[in-house]
Amino acid sequence: MRLFLFLLTAVIVVSCNTGFDGDNEALDTATDWAEAYFNCDFKDAATYATAESGKWLRFAASNTTEEDLKLVNGGATVSAADYFTIANDTLRVVTLTVRDFLKATAVGAPAELQQEGRFLVTVVKRDGEWKVRMEGLPRSEKQSRD
Numbered sequence: 001m002r003l004f005l006f007l008l009t010a011v012i013v014v015s016c017n018t019g020f021d022g023d024n025e026a027l028d029t030a031t032d033w034a035e036a037y038f039n040c041d042f043k044d045a046a047t048y049a050t051a052e053s054g055k056w057l058r059f060a061a062s063n064t065t066e067e068d069l070k071l072v073n074g075g076a077t078v079s080a081a082d083y084f085t086i087a088n089d090t091l092r093v094v095t096l097t098v099r100d101f102l103k104a105t106a107v108g109a110p111a112e113l114q115q116e117g118r119f120l121v122t123v124v125k126r127d128g129e130w131k132v133r134m135e136g137l138p139r140s141e142k143q144s145r146d
Contacts, residue, residue, distance in 0.1 A: 053134035
């Protein structure tokens with residue numbers, strides 16, 4: 001129910017929004033971050049992320065094996081599907097569709113190649129630059145059947 005109210009509020013905000021400068025930059029940052037992250041290039045992903053996101057990137061890197069790297073082999077692709085603005089002109093939530101990426105199953109267990117997933121990524125503007133703010137590892141959103 002909370003998710004529904006959150007999404008409803010977001011739709012209302014977007015529909016009332018005439019647009020802010022930097023929307024393309026926010027989308028580009030989210031896409032660039034996701035391409036690096038889902039291809040296990042965590043060092044490059046860090047350049048598109050906030051400083052406090054570093055702990056999540058280090059955690060993901062420490063749980064990535066050589067077999068995982070061979071499995072993904074740089075094949076993950078990303079497209080930005082949409083975004084919405086929350087509260088002000090320094091915060092966006094971007095919806096990304098990622099194809100052919102690794103999905104961790106459990107700590108210590110081998111990852112599985114996932115055909116497609118949809119992710120919500122928070123992007124914030126800090127010191128004039130858009131950065132992805134990670135509050136945990138990315139989790140694929142479930143698709144609505146509506």
